[in-house]
Amino acid sequence: MRMHVRTTISLPTILAELRLDAQSQTPLYQQLYAAIRDLILRGVLPAGVRLPTNRALASQLGLARVTVASAYAQLRDEGYLVSRQGAGTFVAEELVTKGLPAIAPFHPRFSFWGQRLLTLDPSDEEALLTTPRPEIDFGFGRSFYHIFPYDVWRRLLARYLSADDAMLSRYGSVAGFYPLRAAVAGYLERLRGVQTTAEQVVIVSGIQQALDILSRLLLNRGDGVLVETPGYSGAIDIFRLYGAHIQPLPVDDHGLPVERIPPATTARLAFVTPSNQFPRGGAMPLARRLALLQWAQAQGAVILEDDYDGELRYSGHPLTALQGLDRDGRVVYLGAFSKVLFPALRLSYVVLPEPLLDPFLHTKRLIDRGAPTLTQAAVADFITEGHFERHLRRLRQEYGERRAALTAALDAHLAGRVRYSAEAAGLHVMLYLQNGLSETAVVERAARLGVRVYPGAPYHLQHPAPPSILLGFSGLTVSEIEAGIQRLGMAVRGE
Amino acid sequence: MRMHVRTTISLPTILAELRLDAQSQTPLYQQLYAAIRDLILRGVLPAGVRLPTNRALASQLGLARVTVASAYAQLRDEGYLVSRQGAGTFVAEELVTKGLPAIAPFHPRFSFWGQRLLTLDPSDEEALLTTPRPEIDFGFGRSFYHIFPYDVWRRLLARYLSADDAMLSRYGSVAGFYPLRAAVAGYLERLRGVQTTAEQVVIVSGIQQALDILSRLLLNRGDGVLVETPGYSGAIDIFRLYGAHIQPLPVDDHGLPVERIPPATTARLAFVTPSNQFPRGGAMPLARRLALLQWAQAQGAVILEDDYDGELRYSGHPLTALQGLDRDGRVVYLGAFSKVLFPALRLSYVVLPEPLLDPFLHTKRLIDRGAPTLTQAAVADFITEGHFERHLRRLRQEYGERRAALTAALDAHLAGRVRYSAEAAGLHVMLYLQNGLSETAVVERAARLGVRVYPGAPYHLQHPAPPSILLGFSGLTVSEIEAGIQRLGMAVRGE
Numbered sequence: 001m002r003m004h005v006r007t008t009i010s011l012p013t014i015l016a017e018l019r020l021d022a023q024s025q026t027p028l029y030q031q032l033y034a035a036i037r038d039l040i041l042r043g044v045l046p047a048g049v050r051l052p053t054n055r056a057l058a059s060q061l062g063l064a065r066v067t068v069a070s071a072y073a074q075l076r077d078e079g080y081l082v083s084r085q086g087a088g089t090f091v092a093e094e095l096v097t098k099g100l101p102a103i104a105p106f107h108p109r110f111s112f113w114g115q116r117l118l119t120l121d122p123s124d125e126e127a128l129l130t131t132p133r134p135e136i137d138f139g140f141g142r143s144f145y146h147i148f149p150y151d152v153w154r155r156l157l158a159r160y161l162s163a164d165d166a167m168l169s170r171y172g173s174v175a176g177f178y179p180l181r182a183a184v185a186g187y188l189e190r191l192r193g194v195q196t197t198a199e200q201v202v203i204v205s206g207i208q209q210a211l212d213i214l215s216r217l218l219l220n221r222g223d224g225v226l227v228e229t230p231g232y233s234g235a236i237d238i239f240r241l242y243g244a245h246i247q248p249l250p251v252d253d254h255g256l257p258v259e260r261i262p263p264a265t266t267a268r269l270a271f272v273t274p275s276n277q278f279p280r281g282g283a284m285p286l287a288r289r290l291a292l293l294q295w296a297q298a299q300g301a302v303i304l305e306d307d308y309d310g311e312l313r314y315s316g317h318p319l320t321a322l323q324g325l326d327r328d329g330r331v332v333y334l335g336a337f338s339k340v341l342f343p344a345l346r347l348s349y350v351v352l353p354e355p356l357l358d359p360f361l362h363t364k365r366l367i368d369r370g371a372p373t374l375t376q377a378a379v380a381d382f383i384t385e386g387h388f389e390r391h392l393r394r395l396r397q398e399y400g401e402r403r404a405a406l407t408a409a410l411d412a413h414l415a416g417r418v419r420y421s422a423e424a425a426g427l428h429v430m431l432y433l434q435n436g437l438s439e440t441a442v443v444e445r446a447a448r449l450g451v452r453v454y455p456g457a458p459y460h461l462q463h464p465a466p467p468s469i470l471l472g473f474s475g476l477t478v479s480e481i482e483a484g485i486q487r488l489g490m491a492v493r494g495e
Numbered sequence: 496m497r498m499h500v501r502t503t504i505s506l507p508t509i510l511a512e513l514r515l516d517a518q519s520q521t522p523l524y525q526q527l528y529a530a531i532r533d534l535i536l537r538g539v540l541p542a543g544v545r546l547p548t549n550r551a552l553a554s555q556l557g558l559a560r561v562t563v564a565s566a567y568a569q570l571r572d573e574g575y576l577v578s579r580q581g582a583g584t585f586v587a588e589e590l591v592t593k594g595l596p597a598i599a600p601f602h603p604r605f606s607f608w609g610q611r612l613l614t615l616d617p618s619d620e621e622a623l624l625t626t627p628r629p630e631i632d633f634g635f636g637r638s639f640y641h642i643f644p645y646d647v648w649r650r651l652l653a654r655y656l657s658a659d660d661a662m663l664s665r666y667g668s669v670a671g672f673y674p675l676r677a678a679v680a681g682y683l684e685r686l687r688g689v690q691t692t693a694e695q696v697v698i699v700s701g702i703q704q705a706l707d708i709l710s711r712l713l714l715n716r717g718d719g720v721l722v723e724t725p726g727y728s729g730a731i732d733i734f735r736l737y738g739a740h741i742q743p744l745p746v747d748d749h750g751l752p753v754e755r756i757p758p759a760t761t762a763r764l765a766f767v768t769p770s771n772q773f774p775r776g777g778a779m780p781l782a783r784r785l786a787l788l789q790w791a792q793a794q795g796a797v798i799l800e801d802d803y804d805g806e807l808r809y810s811g812h813p814l815t816a817l818q819g820l821d822r823d824g825r826v827v828y829l830g831a832f833s834k835v836l837f838p839a840l841r842l843s844y845v846v847l848p849e850p851l852l853d854p855f856l857h858t859k860r861l862i863d864r865g866a867p868t869l870t871q872a873a874v875a876d877f878i879t880e881g882h883f884e885r886h887l888r889r890l891r892q893e894y895g896e897r898r899a900a901l902t903a904a905l906d907a908h909l910a911g912r913v914r915y916s917a918e919a920a921g922l923h924v925m926l927y928l929q930n931g932l933s934e935t936a937v938v939e940r941a942a943r944l945g946v947r948v949y950p951g952a953p954y955h956l957q958h959p960a961p962p963s964i965l966l967g968f969s970g971l972t973v974s975e976i977e978a979g980i981q982r983l984g985m986a987v988r989g990e
Contacts, residue, residue, distance in 0.1 A: 026685050034688070041820065074812040079781030094782045106825040107850050108797050109763065114712040117854055154656055161649055190521050193529070205700065205863050212862040217609040237861055268604065286574030287589045302603050317569040325536065330601040346867055355602050359612055366732055367707040368700050368863075372841055375867065 011049065014039065015057060028063060029070035036071065040080050040091055051081065051089045112221075116241050135450035136484035140279075140428045140472030141339070147398055148341065152387050156378040174365040176203025176349070177376035183383040184335075184349050191389070192310055193320025194333055196351045202360060203349055203371060207306065207334050210350040211235050213363045214332060215242045217356070218302060224267035228256050230430070230459035230468070232278045232306065235271050244269075248461035251277050253421065255284035258291040270296065270303045274322045275310035279430045279459050279470055281421025289322050296330050303331045309339050311392050314400030314424040329353030337379065339427065339474075340395060341388075347371055347379060399427060405478040406471065406485065413489030418469075427474040430456060432466055437492060439467040445491035451484045509539065510552060523558060524565035531566065535575050535586055546576065546584045607716075611736050630945035631979040635774075635923045635967030642893055643836065647882050651873040669860040671698025671844075672871035678878040679830075679844050686884070687805055688815025689828055691846045697855060698844055698866060702801065702829050705845040706730050708858045709827060710737045712851070713797060719762035723751050725925070725954035725963070727773050727801065730766050739764075743956035746772050748916065750779035753786040765791065765798045769817045770805035774925045774954050774965055776916025784817050791825050798826045804834050806887050809895030809919040824848030832874065834922060834969075835890060836883075842866055842874060894922060900973040901966065901980065908984030913964075922969035925951060927961055932987060934962040940986035946979045 020031045039045040051057070054072065058065045072089055075081040082092050110118065175181065181201040188194035188201075204210045211234075219225070221243030227236055229248035239246060247267050249256060255277045256270075272292070274284035284292075296303050305322045313319070323333040333351040341347075352360055364370075382388050403424055410418060410431070418431040433439060439455050446453050456468025473481055515526045534540040546552070549567065553560045567584055570576040577587050605613065670676065676696040683689035683696075699705045706729075714720070716738030722731055724743035734741060742762050744751060750772045751765075767787070769779035779787075791798050800817045808814070818828040828846035836842075847855055859865075877883050898919055905913060905926070913926040928934060934950050941948050951963025968976055 025681070030685070070812075077811045078814055092781070095785060104823065105849065106792075106797075106823040108713060108825070109795065110854065111711065111713055111715045111718075114854060117712070117857060120857070157656060158653075161652060186520075190525070208862045208864070216606065217612070218603060218606055220606045223606075234861070241861070286587070290590060297601075300604065302601075316572045317565075319573055328599065328601040330603070346864060354600065359605065359609055362612055362615070366729070366736070367703045369703070369841060372867070372870065 011045070011052075014044065015052065015060065018061060020061070020063070029067045029074075032061075032063070032067060032071035033074045036075060037078075037080055040095070045091050047091050047093045047095055049091045050087075051091070053088065112243070113241060116243065120237055120240070134447065134452040136476065136480050136487070137452045138428075138454065138471040138473065138484060139452065139475060140454065140470055141474075147391075147394055149387060149391060153378065153382065156381050157374065159381070160374050160377050174368075174370050175199075175361055176201070176370060177373050177380060179384075180376045180380035181349075183380045185351075187383055187388065188321075188333075188335070188351065192307065192335075193324035194351055195324055195326075196333075200351050200354070200357060201349055202352060202357075202364070203347060203376060204364070205346050205368065205371060206338070206348045207308065207336050208234060208238070209364075209368070210332075210334055210348065211238045211304070213360055213367075214302075214304065214350075214356075215239060215244070217359050217363065218269055219244050223269070224265060226261065226265060226267035226270040226301075227461070228272060228277060229461040230278075230280055230456065230465075231271070231461065232273065232308075233458060235304075235306065236461070239269075239271070246461065250462060251280055251282070253282045254288065255282055256288065256292065258288045258295055261295055265299070267299065268301050270301055271306065272303060272322070273306050273308065275307050275319050276313075276423065276425045277421075278306070278308065279428060279456070281423050281426060281430060283319050283423055283425070284322070289325055292322070293325060293327075293330070297328070301330070304334060305331050306334045308334070308336055309426050310335070311340055312396060312399060312426055314396055314403055323351060326353075329355065332356065340392060341379070341382075345375065345379070347375065399474060400424065402473045402476065402478060402481060403429070405481045406473050409482050409485035413485050414492060417492050428470055428472040430459075431469040431471060432456075433468060433492075437467055439469060442467075442469060442488075442491055445494070446488050449487040449491055451487045451491070453488060506540070506544065506547075509534065510547065510555065513556060515556065515558070524562045524569070527556075527558070527562065527566035528569045531570060532573075532575055535570075535590070540586050542586050542588045542590050544586045545582075546586070548583065607738070608736060611738065615732055615735070629942065629947040631971065631975050631982070632947045633923075633949065633966040633968065633979060634947065634970060635949065635965055642886075642889060644882065644886060648873065648877065651876050652869065654876070655869050655872050669863075669865050670694075670856055671696070671865060672868050672875060674879075675871045675875035676844075678875045680846075682878055682883065683816075683828075683830070683846065687802065687830075688819035689846055690819055690821075691828075695846050695849070695852060696844055697847060697852075697859070698842060698871060699859070700841050700863065700866060701833070701843045702803065702831050703729055703733070704859075704863070705827075705829055705843065706733050706799070708855055708862075709797075709799065709845075709851075710734060710739070712854050712858060713764055714739050718764070719760060721756065721760060721762035721765040721796075722956070723767060723772060724956040725773075725775055725951065725960075726766070726956065727768065727803075728953060730799075730801065731956070734764075734766070741956065745957060746775055746777070748777045749783065750777055751783065751787065753783045753790055756790055760794070762794065763796050765796055766801065767798060767817070768801045768803065770802050770814050771808075771918065771920045772916075773801070773803060774923060774951070776918050776921060776925060778814050778918060778920070779817070784820055787817070788820060788822075788825070792823070796825070799829060800826055801829045803829070803831055804921050805830070806835055807891060807894060807921055809891055809898055818846060821848075824850065827851065835887060836874070836877075840870065840874070842870065894969060895919065897968045897971065897973060897976060898924070900976045901968050904977050904980035908981050909987055912987050923965055923967040925954075926964040926966060927951075928963060928987075932962055934964060937962075937964060937983075937986055940989065941983050944982040944986055946982045946986070948983060 018035050020028055022028065024031065054065050054068045058068045072081060076083060079092055081089050083089050180203060182198040184201045185196050185198040188196055215238050219242045223244050224247050225239045225244040226247050226249060228251045236246060247265055249261060255274055256272055274289060276283060307321055310321065321333055323331040336348040337345050406429060417434055419434060420429050420431050433442065439457060443453055443455050454470040456470055457465045513530050515523055517523065519526065549560050549563045553563045567576060571578060574587055576584050578584050675698060677693035679696045680691050680693040683691055710733050714737045718739050719742050720734045720739040721742050721744060723746045731741060742760055744756060750769055751767055769784060771778060802816055805816065816828055818826040831843040832840050901924060912929055912932065914929060915924045915926050928937065934952060938948055938950050949965040951965055952960045
């Protein structure tokens, strides 16, 4: 479409050189329109020049007259051409084309927020997706999706898909489809010990959306945020982008050591994973939970409880949520369906104390009207008809077997060389390397043996970080896990 | 579940008063667990107290021993109880329950962003949804969804629903499902004159998400933003929340009068609706478009082009986008499927110049992983298989008839009393009331006649705003429109 035209040649010659493509998906009149527009914008056809008549140009280019007439009409509609009664069609006089085109691409100035973003390490996640897959990948967050009852899910989706045009076409409530909020509230009360009404439950596109909204509502630049280290970088990155002063506290085998929070802390927000510390593992005992709530009362702080995989415990009962102990509404509870149903669902939920509910919804209404009603209706039925809890039981059994296989293999091949949390929970295990082993060396040696494991350094805010390796097991079979750990053992021993 | 227990009575009596509900969805052991937990947290069962044996409590409450054992086990797991070999089960000593429960609900301190949010008028949209529907509602943004080819849409969704588990379970790319981005790029080039590659197209949950991300990337508190008045409050609210200094310029019949931008403006961002000024109507002619680009070059400013309904013109050709004239990458193009397909789809797109692409995606990755792949795949097919353009033609015909009916009725019943844009485009008409008519009076009188029309004041940044009324017609039939305008005429004449 773009042409190279000598500017010294005559107008009929210029137009005769136009090359239109009759095979293109773009109609001929639009190709002609775009070509003439381009000539005008580049100054090749200067202001005031008279164009050939429809008839003349049509015969010159071998086009139908209606094609030329349509192109001229659009150019007139848009102000490139003017017609003067009896005199013909002219390039408009008023066009200000000098200064266009610019040569150098424009570089916008970024805000302080944007500048902080540019200093973050870009996630290498997309890069990983494009590199060749290793034989055995201990990636974290891969759901073992063959377990998911797709037949049930399809039936539930089809129920709404066929029944109801309105279900397809309506905007949902910004807080989420009410039956889903009620189903989530019921589930959380029953199985997670959360105290909530359906009204306090807001459906979000992901934990990240909830963190983003809460951060902007609660954080000014320079405000302190208490976080665990190692910790969840997805949250810490967001707090950083809002200019928060991150105050990391190293966790032990029982989560955040509340008694070691420095008395001088200025934190107004604490982000914690009490059910299963991410990524180290380990649950916060009751005494610490109560102490954390007391600390927050004294501090005037809000607590964000990320219960990202609280359902997934493989021995004993799932521990109930910190939120259930909260007596004055300072705990915000965050939960997700991505791990326990499937990632592409893109549905999470947040349970908000009353004073945060309206500001949260008002913010959400401004930036995102909510998830498709169809999906929400299907998930609501998935919960209320008992499929969800049945699926959870299945997940606990399958993931529990995988975790048991993983720890058995670790004990067989890496005894004495690594430490990890004894809590049988979650979808990954964090290995702390003993005896001065190097994390990078282990990752690289394992890769050469066809096994991808993940460095722990990005999760640690301590410098230097204790050498560690993250192993996700939810996307692997038992025999893959066993083979992978055997090879990891070889990598660690330098074989 | 919550009990009222006198604290002076003996332990066996307290426990005997527990009322469990065998009919509840919550298992008995969990009811017992929660009841005992509550007694401990409230200090009714103090630290160190010995509990009855499993057997004793089971027989006292008429429960199975395993039920009591499970409740005790969970209470032990969570640290409420401790067992001492041979001595029995005790309330844990270490619990710090003083200070709990708090009486007054906690009120978090809001950030400056949050405080600005609290000063915005909350949207009354949700309120409107719950008030009784008027007979005839000229609501804006209601799509005439009976036109939508649901049969085709169902077939496309079903295609992926049945074929491919991976399609259901995979995370999509944060930028959107690639075939959809390619389909949108092709469509925009063909029909909107946008210059873009598939890579520059990013799928977002809505225009609002794009505005939110761009604002945080580009705006510092106090930065100037040039906006049209009347204008799109959804955008202006977001700029305000980021602390921008809003610089409104009243539009005329041809959009933003670029020649009247004050030379002293500090705006670094301009938000414009050149194809069909929102909400007044009217298109920006070429000369003004070129002048706006020149202004932005001189100013170092980014232009946000909101082409919210550029496809919907009912006479002549759709005007091509401002973005197509941009030669140095300073125009960001925003488009949506909500108006032209159906609202619940929650898919929009943004075409980004190269330097903004990575920062935009990096931000989006942090806050939202993207729309369900299934829906995106179906929309991609809807476009590439020609359904979209066929549907657009149908919409243009149907909406064009409705707009013609509306203007004919206006001319019949309100001639001389209102002015409105002559451009046959869009899904609404903004009436400017003549002869000192009061906007509130007209809205109220119309409501009494069963017709809901919308005050124009919220769209104007001028004070006082010219009295005006917004009429959306996309959700009404021709006969509803005619009846509605006849009654509006009575309201205006004060009959």
